[in-house]
Amino acid sequence: MSAQRLFLDDVSVDFGAMRALDHVSLDLRPGEFVSIVGPSGCGKTTLLKIAAGFVTPTRGRATLDGAPIIGPGPERGVIFQEYGVFPWLSVRDNIAFGLKLGANRNEADERDAIVDRYLALMGLAEFRDALPRTLSGGMKQRVALARCYAVRPRILLMDEPFGALDAQTRLVMHDLLLDLQAKERKSVLLVTHSAEEALYLSSRVVVMSARPGRIKAEIDVPFAYPRDRSLLEHPDFAHLRTQLIELVMEEYAAQQRLDRIAV
Amino acid sequence: MSLFETVNDAFSTARPRRRQINAMPASVIRLAGSAFILVAPWAALLALWIGVRHSGLIKPGLVPSPLEVLDQAWSHLQSGALLGHLAASTLRVAAGVAIGSALAIPVGFLIGRSPQVRALINPLINFFRALPPIALIPLIIVYFGIGESAKITVLAFAAFFASVIVLYEGIGQIAPIYVHVAKTLGATEREIFARVIFPLALPHILTALRVALGVTWATLVAAELIAAQVGLGAMIQVAASFFQLDIIYLGIISIGVAALTMDFALRRLSAHLVVWQERLHP
Numbered sequence: 323m324s325a326q327r328l329f330l331d332d333v334s335v336d337f338g339a340m341r342a343l344d345h346v347s348l349d350l351r352p353g354e355f356v357s358i359v360g361p362s363g364c365g366k367t368t369l370l371k372i373a374a375g376f377v378t379p380t381r382g383r384a385t386l387d388g389a390p391i392i393g394p395g396p397e398r399g400v401i402f403q404e405y406g407v408f409p410w411l412s413v414r415d416n417i418a419f420g421l422k423l424g425a426n427r428n429e430a431d432e433r434d435a436i437v438d439r440y441l442a443l444m445g446l447a448e449f450r451d452a453l454p455r456t457l458s459g460g461m462k463q464r465v466a467l468a469r470c471y472a473v474r475p476r477i478l479l480m481d482e483p484f485g486a487l488d489a490q491t492r493l494v495m496h497d498l499l500l501d502l503q504a505k506e507r508k509s510v511l512l513v514t515h516s517a518e519e520a521l522y523l524s525s526r527v528v529v530m531s532a533r534p535g536r537i538k539a540e541i542d543v544p545f546a547y548p549r550d551r552s553l554l555e556h557p558d559f560a561h562l563r564t565q566l567i568e569l570v571m572e573e574y575a576a577q578q579r580l581d582r583i584a585v
Numbered sequence: 586m587s588l589f590e591t592v593n594d595a596f597s598t599a600r601p602r603r604r605q606i607n608a609m610p611a612s613v614i615r616l617a618g619s620a621f622i623l624v625a626p627w628a629a630l631l632a633l634w635i636g637v638r639h640s641g642l643i644k645p646g647l648v649p650s651p652l653e654v655l656d657q658a659w660s661h662l663q664s665g666a667l668l669g670h671l672a673a674s675t676l677r678v679a680a681g682v683a684i685g686s687a688l689a690i691p692v693g694f695l696i697g698r699s700p701q702v703r704a705l706i707n708p709l710i711n712f713f714r715a716l717p718p719i720a721l722i723p724l725i726i727v728y729f730g731i732g733e734s735a736k737i738t739v740l741a742f743a744a745f746f747a748s749v750i751v752l753y754e755g756i757g758q759i760a761p762i763y764v765h766v767a768k769t770l771g772a773t774e775r776e777i778f779a780r781v782i783f784p785l786a787l788p789h790i791l792t793a794l795r796v797a798l799g800v801t802w803a804t805l806v807a808a809e810l811i812a813a814q815v816g817l818g819a820m821i822q823v824a825a826s827f828f829q830l831d832i833i834y835l836g837i838i839s840i841g842v843a844a845l846t847m848d849f850a851l852r853r854l855s856a857h858l859v860v861w862q863e864r865l866h867p
Contacts, residue, residue: 374769396771406766410784410861419780425771453861466766473770 327352328373328398328477328509333382335368342368343379344534350477355503355510357520358528359570361577365535366513370481373511374400386477396425399475399508401483405462407454407469414441414450416465420473440468443502460491464498471502478510484519496522497551504548517566521559522549529569532577539569649831654838657831666820667839673815674805675843677733681740681801681808686794689745693752693793694786703753714746719807731812739808740801747800748793755789756782788862791855795848802844817843 328350335343342365350356350373358366371377372384375394384391386398394400408416414437420426421433428436441447444464454462463483470478484492496519503510514520520527521543529539541562545553553559631651638648661667696703696710718739729735759782767781809818817836824832 376765394765394768396769398769400765400769402762402766404762406762408763408766408781408784410787410859419767420770423770423772423776423780425773455861469766469770 327387328511329383329385329388330369330372330379331383331385333369333372333379333384335365335372335377336380341534343372344536345382346530346535346537347382348528348537350509350511352476352509353507354526355512355524356526356528357512357514357524358530359514359517359520359566360530360535360538361532361570361574362515363577363581364530364532364573366530367481369530369535370400370479370511370513373477374398374479396420396423396473397475398477398479399470399473401463401466401470401478401480403482403485405459405466407457407462407465409454412451412453413446413457413465416454417441417446417468417472419469426473436472440472443471443505444468444498458491459487460495463487463495467498467502471506476508478508480510480512482513482515485515492519493551499523500547500549515570517563517570518554521563521566522553527566529566530573532573532580538573541566647830649834653831654834657835658838661832661835667835669815670817670820670836671839671843673813673819674809674817674840675847677736677740677808677816678798678801678805678843678847680737681804682744682794682797684737684741685744685801686748686790686797688741689749689752689793689797690790693749693756693789694782696749696753697756697759697786698782703757710746710749713742714750717807718743718804719810722807722811726811735811736808736813739811740804743804744797744801748797751793751796752786752789755792756786759785788855788859791851791858795851795855798847798851799844802840802847805840 328348330346330348333343333346333348334341346365346369348356348369358369360366368377372379373391375391375398378392391398408419411419417437417440418433421428421436438447441450444467446461446464446468449457449461454465457465466483484495487495500523510524512520512524525543525547527541527543528537529541530536531538543562545556545559634648634651637643638645638650658667692706696706721742722739725735725738729738763781763785764777767777772780805816806818806821809816810822813819813822817840821833821836824830824836
């Protein structure tokens with residue numbers, strides 16, 4: 323189960339007359355955790371959709387270990403902000419969903435073992451037979467994570483996965499994700515608008531400019547894993563956070579001006 | 586890790602079971618309440634019927650009393666005629682709904698899943714939907730004769746156009762997120778249809794069936810205008826030519842009761858099949 327290398331090579335995307343992404347190159351090396359931050363509307367979600375295979379770049383290439391990305395696939399797990407937990411399936415059937423597909427067919431007992439493992443890892447064991455409508459947002463996102471992990475993706479693509487959660491739940495989910503990374507490391511590309519989230523979780527942060535999205539800056543996050551909440555109090559962390567927020571705010575202001583012109 | 590576990594524990598203990606105090610009276614009150622809700626509208630309707638009969642606004646001869654209708658119901662039940670009519674009509678309605686929705690389901694998926702097909706077919710559907718089935722009867726007699734197939738064609742026509750619109754409006758509103766998730770997990774188009782689209786469409790299929798059933802019962806009398814010997818609609822028409830108002834009332838009530846019963850059965854089936862739905866009124 324070796325990690326794969328995701329490479330976006332000088333990628334541009336046009337939606338009609340509007341340029342969403344402009345000559346962006348991004349290299350996600352095996353085991354790396356990269357966050358993309360930037361103002362809303364800057365094209366960071368488009369970037370993630372290219373990696374997921376939902377958007378084909380107008381120019382440039384997106385490759386996975388050298389092979390072009392054509393369409394979504396189970397080796398690239400995607401976590402959406404709106405969870406997408408199947409409402410007609412119980413928690414365990416949601417987690418088993420991918421395992422029953424032809425693409426990742428498993429023996430029934432092996433499947434049960436995988437489902438049980440992620441039920442435990444995600445703290446969902448006692449909700450195994452519950453229907454999603456009875457779960458909180460945080461619990462639903464755990465189900466989505468477990469369902470994604472069950473098919474053993476080598477890359478995790480997360481599109482503002484904790485954006486809809488309250489602040490406390492978000493913190494718990496951060497630690498859950500770090501804990502999962504310690505147990506089974508994956509390459510992660512995370513789109514977020516939270517500077518703190520980006521710094522706390524990732525090894526590298528990419529700052530995107532206002533539309534058309536370009537890469538404005540890259541910050542290597544110097545803190546070693548495993549990380550815990552004490553990092554948030556560290557003066558170096560606070561310093562880096564201030565720096566990152568300033569970078570993002572400049573672009574936020576630029577995007578605001580753009581949007582005002584558009585209106 | 587440790588914090589994650591603590592919060593997790595908090596989740597498991599944070600939902601204490603509410604203890605039911607005074608369980609008996611509460612349940613008795615609730616039972617009486619639901620019995621009232623069940624009976625009250627029918628009692629009101631009956632009161633209105635009797636009230637109109639005795640109001641002097643209409644000649645009492647033109648409004649049979651509930652007892653007269655009940656008397657007719659009893660004699661028709663004893664002779665077996667009522668069950669014969671009921672069975673004939675129910676079979677026709679069932680056949681009409683079955684054929685109409687069997688055609689409507691694939692068409693509904695096709696239109697609901699593809700905006701292009703929708704743009705192409707939508708005007709035709711709206712054209713035919715506006716036509717009252719009764720207006721088609723002369724043509725149906727020309728093409729299908731006056732046998733059973735002609736009556737069922739009228740009903741299937743009504744069922745199809747009533748249900749197809751419910752189906753494609755519902756299927757068209759299925760959130761794309763579920764399809765996206767399935768694709769990222771490696772699902773093929775066929776798997777997406779069978780394991781994602783179909784379960785999400787099921788509530789709409791059941792709603793479409795309910796609508797079709799209602800419309801088909803409503804079309805029954807028209808369908809049985811085509812030389813029907815038996816059937817509740819036929820019974821009403823024969824009674825009309827002899828001015829037997831009590832039998833007409835009996836026929837109308839029987840249609841209503843039959844439609845209500847079938848709708849109730851379908852609602853129970855829906856509740857069983859789509860427990861997962863987040864309903865506003867469970």
